[in-house]
Amino acid sequence: MLLGHVAFALLGRLGWNQLPPNAIAYGGAAMVVGGLLAVAGLITYLHRWKWLWKEWLTTQDPKRIGVMYVIVALIMLLRGAADAFLMRAQQSVSVGSNQGFLDASHFQQIVSAHGTIMIFFVAMGLMFGLINLVLPLQLGARDVAFPFMNASSFWLFFAGMALVMASLVLGDFSAAGWLAYPPLSELKYSPTVGVDYWIWALQISGIGSLLSGINFMVTIIKMRAPGMSLMKMPMFAWSVMGSMALVAFAFPILTVTLTLLALDRTIGTHFFTAGGGGNAMMYVNLIWAWGHPEVYILVLPAFGIWSEVVATFSRKALFGYTSMVWAIWAIVILSYTVWLHHFFTMGAGADVNAFFGITTAVIAVPTGVKIFNWLFTMYRGRISFRSPMLWFMGFVVIFTIGGVAGVMMSVPAIDYQVHNSLFLIAHFHMMIIGGVVFAFFSGLSYWFPKIFGFRLHEGLGKVAFWFWSVGFIVAFTPLYVLGLMGATRRLDHYDASLGWQPLFIVAGIGAALIGFGVAAQVAQLVVSILLRDSNRDLTGDPWNGRTLEWSVPSPAPFYSFTKQPVVQVRDQFWADKQAKKSHKEYEDVLLPKNSGWSVAVGALAFTFAFCLVWHMYWVLPLAFVGVVVTLVVRSMNDEPEYVLTAREVEKLDQAQARKVKEYEAIQS
Amino acid sequence: MKTRGKILVVATLLLAVVVLAGSYLHSHPIAVLQPAGQVGTKERNLMIFTASISLIVVVPVFVMLGMFAWRYREGNPRGRYDPKFEGNGRLEAVWWAIPAIFITIIGVITWNSSYALDPFKPLQGNKPLHIQVVALDWKWLFIYPEQGVASVNEAAIPVGTPVDFEITSDTVMTSFWAPQLGGQMYAMPGMNTQENLMAAKTGDFRGVAANISGSGFAGMSFTVKSQSQSDFKAWVGAAQHSGSKLTDFTYMNLARPSSNNKAAYYAAVQPDLYDTIIMKYMMPTDGGDSVDAVGVSF
Incomplete structure (x- = not known):
């Protein structure tokens, strides 16, 4: 009895009964634990712990932080894709008397985890990763405005990811859909820890995102190379600026909304409960007031990537630069005026629905303009169809079709018939995979040589592209039809008499084709690393690029530039190449020292959230004070930076040049 | 010959898909497209109309994508290379206008249909x-x-x-x-x-x-x-x-x-x-x- 009380005081809700309930869930847990042990074992075996800590975990170099983001995001992509395969597999067999292999609650957890992971830990991770890799280099800056904050953002993102993964081992995950509408997500209807995991994973990583948003915003405003006026910035930088403006204003809404839901669940308030004065419609409004801008937070940097890729591979400057800038800001403003289109069916009056329907459709105008401008960048160009450009071709086709579905759904009277159906699912996957994920894949193969010094294997990249594109069409076209047949999203079972099974099987085959695409990407990475000596980028400019990141050798050195560049025109590097200008100068470089404190911030945030999920209340003040103390101690540090003298820079630069010579010898 | 063989394979595959899809759809009702009441019918008509007029954006995009990609591909001597062609006010005005016209039409439809098909609005007819x-x-x-x-x-x-x-x-x-x-x-x-x-x-x-x-x-x-x-x-x-x-x-x-x-x-x-x-x-x-x-x- 006493023991029970002590255990409850110490461990809260955590107990042996929180281990996975069945074989499939055990499989997931085993993969998490096994994966961790395997990685830890490998690092120990290779004696790499110290190296890992000094070179990577404590780094403040945005390029390395970017790489860590991308690695985490790609691992989470595997998890999210595995969830997708389980869903389609269940739906292919769970018909009539066959109940499939997942029970309803488990299926709904998988659905919720899939959405949450793909948006927060894959798309956002790839986005922040690419921004970290590319943005400072493009601006001619050596760093972001607040390096320590940047590293802390990553560790908060990591902590959020770790919480989602922990839910596979201890307890369960939310089964209330990826946005956890109350009352279903309230304690009465979801009494387990699942929704708490969801709340705190998003809360922690969301705070990281907010900090990143501010950081990159300030970076763009304050850290551009001398001479680079705003209208001379690369389009990717513009798109990041638009996206980060959205982050800075949208993520606080998410933070507040999640806090209110957490209060409902932990201390019994009634913000969104059914009864007790709560109003769930408030939650639905708030979550979409964040959620819709979130779509554009993801898609704007994607548009920025297309602008770079299309210009480079067409060997022309981006067409209609000024139009493109205006289009970005039109999208930024409009994206705050459309959130209600996610719930036309909640009973608002005709005038309210009509207003939000029209604002929604209006976003198609600047988006359409961007597509036309990319097409005219190709016009009278010299287009080289390397894999980054192929992703763009796939994007235009898929995104345009998905966009038409989107415009259709912007008409409320049409939306009533497709909302919550698989038609909607097909639409937004076309936008987010076709629009966002394809762009990030394109960007990754485009900038990969800049970061690692060698190109990704082109043949396997093309294989991946074709599997993804064809698989995508096979996977999602049936969903349009199923939606129109009346199939709703998140169904773990349906009647045989409906005759939907063939379409679900086709969709499952499509998912399997995408799986081959993912496998091809994994193979591409492995093969490229093995064959790196034959794929070295010796010039630093493998694609005949236009912007400043291509002016430094590959891999980009940690000090980025030997001397900060001065900019006179847009696409300065291209202009320099045309004028055959090249110069090597050196200057003293100020760089941030490594810091373990940002890792501590992430670790303490994880501890705080994990203990809150399990109601181990005694830990909370300790963890919270820990975060505060960490920040204070770190702020007391008067020398967070060190100077690399011009002489040292010159030495390092010449060492790299010698290495390039060696590789040249190997290749020839 | 090799290309022709590839085209043949792709065409056969597409034909098979069309036949299979056609026979499937023929034997399975599509609820939203086969409504049994006036509200559903109007909503379906709206859907088809919107999808059709969106062709004024989709068709130019697809045609230009295909044409430009083919004509200006690297190594094609017939494609003119003009790296200085990076902006044209008149052209850009055209493609601010095309989607704007399309969206104006959609906007009018949205406004009217939101009132006409307001779910709260009583339907005309006998006593409900x-x-x-x-x-x-x-x-x-x-x-x-x-x-x-x-x-x-x-x-x-x-x-x-x-x-x-x-x-x-x-x-x-x-x-x-x-x-x-x-x-x-x-x-x-x-x-x-x-x-x-x-x-x-x-x-x-x-x-x-x-x-x-x-x-x-x-x-x-x-x-x-x-x-x-x-x-x-x-x-x-x-x-x-x-x-x-x-x-x-x-x-x-x-x-x-x-x-x-x-x-x-x-x-x-x-x-x-x-x-x-x-x-x-x-x-x-x-x-x-x-x-x-x-x-x-x-």
Whole structure:
């Protein structure tokens, strides 16, 4: 009895009964634990712990932080894709008397985890990763405005990811859909820890995102190379600026909304409960007031990537630069005026629905303009169809079709018939995979040589592209039809008499084709690393690029530039190449020292959230004070930076040049 | 020859897909595109119209994508290379205008159809039949206040008569959707929403809960039985003779979570049951949602 009380005081809700309930869930847990042990074992075996800590975990170099983001995001992509395969597999067999292999609650957890992971830990991770890799280099800056904050953002993102993964081992995950509408997500209807995991994973990583948003915003405003006026910035930088403006204003809404839901669940308030004065419609409004801008937070940097890729591979400057800038800001403003289109069916009056329907459709105008401008960048160009450009071709086709579905759904009277159906699912996957994920894949193969010094294997990249594109069409076209047949999203079972099974099987085959695409990407990475000596980028400019990141050798050195560049025109590097200008100068470089404190911030945030999920209340003040103390101690540090003298820079630069010579010898 | 072989393979594959898809669609109804009532019909027509006029953007995009990609591919001597061509005010005005025109048309359609197809708007016709809908875990309760009967997971309606559904939920939020009749409407605890529908044909039409509502969600479907006036009367009569009554007590039992329920009928309904269900959530304390009730304390 006493023991029970002590255990409850110490461990809260955590107990042996929180281990996975069945074989499939055990499989997931085993993969998490096994994966961790395997990685830890490998690092120990290779004696790499110290190296890992000094070179990577404590780094403040945005390029390395970017790489860590991308690695985490790609691992989470595997998890999210595995969830997708389980869903389609269940739906292919769970018909009539066959109940499939997942029970309803488990299926709904998988659905919720899939959405949450793909948006927060894959798309956002790839986005922040690419921004970290590319943005400072493009601006001619050596760093972001607040390096320590940047590293802390990553560790908060990591902590959020770790919480989602922990839910596979201890307890369960939310089964209330990826946005956890109350009352279903309230304690009465979801009494387990699942929704708490969801709340705190998003809360922690969301705070990281907010900090990143501010950081990159300030970076763009304050850290551009001398001479680079705003209208001379690369389009990717513009798109990041638009996206980060959205982050800075949208993520606080998410933070507040999640806090209110957490209060409902932990201390019994009634913000969104059914009864007790709560109003769930408030939650639905708030979550979409964040959620819709979130779509554009993801898609704007994607548009920025297309602008770079299309210009480079067409060997022309981006067409209609000024139009493109205006289009970005039109999208930024409009994206705050459309959130209600996610719930036309909640009973608002005709005038309210009509207003939000029209604002929604209006976003198609600047988006359409961007597509036309990319097409005219190709016009009278010299287009080289390397894999980054192929992703763009796939994007235009898929995104345009998905966009038409989107415009259709912007008409409320049409939306009533497709909302919550698989038609909607097909639409937004076309936008987010076709629009966002394809762009990030394109960007990754485009900038990969800049970061690692060698190109990704082109043949396997093309294989991946074709599997993804064809698989995508096979996977999602049936969903349009199923939606129109009346199939709703998140169904773990349906009647045989409906005759939907063939379409679900086709969709499952499509998912399997995408799986081959993912496998091809994994193979591409492995093969490229093995064959790196034959794929070295010796010039630093493998694609005949236009912007400043291509002016430094590959891999980009940690000090980025030997001397900060001065900019006179847009696409300065291209202009320099045309004028055959090249110069090597050196200057003293100020760089941030490594810091373990940002890792501590992430670790303490994880501890705080994990203990809150399990109601181990005694830990909370300790963890919270820990975060505060960490920040204070770190702020007391008067020398967070060190100077690399011009002489040292010159030495390092010449060492790299010698290495390039060696590789040249190997290749020839 | 090699290219021709590839084209042949792709063409054969596409043909096979078209034939298979065609035969599948021929034998399976597409509820939203084959409506059985005026609301659904208008919504379908709107859908087809919008999709068609979007072609004024889609066609140029696809044509230009294909043309430019082919003509200006690297190594094609016929494609002119003009790296200085990086802006043209007039051209850009054209493609600000094309989507703008398209969206203006959509905007007008949106405005008009939002009023014309407002689910709260009564439909023209005979005196409407009034049905109160309550979403429960995980079944639908239909109360016929004027007929004094109620049913579970089955709603009979007379063909050609407007039906005024009032919708609420006595559990979490979900969505009331009978696609062949018309669009969906959220069912929310403590809220009263409305959906006006009318069947133009007799027949059994499937309805579902369209929004996730817990573990029994996938099985939470119902049938709308659109019947002739006399069949409808007979249905009401049969319900009246079914014996069981829907009182506070029987309702409490019904409201307990259960899934994949068969159709059931109630001969009588306690008056004001629907209002009581809604008002329950307006009370200052309901006990159901407070944290203590679930045995977790801070």
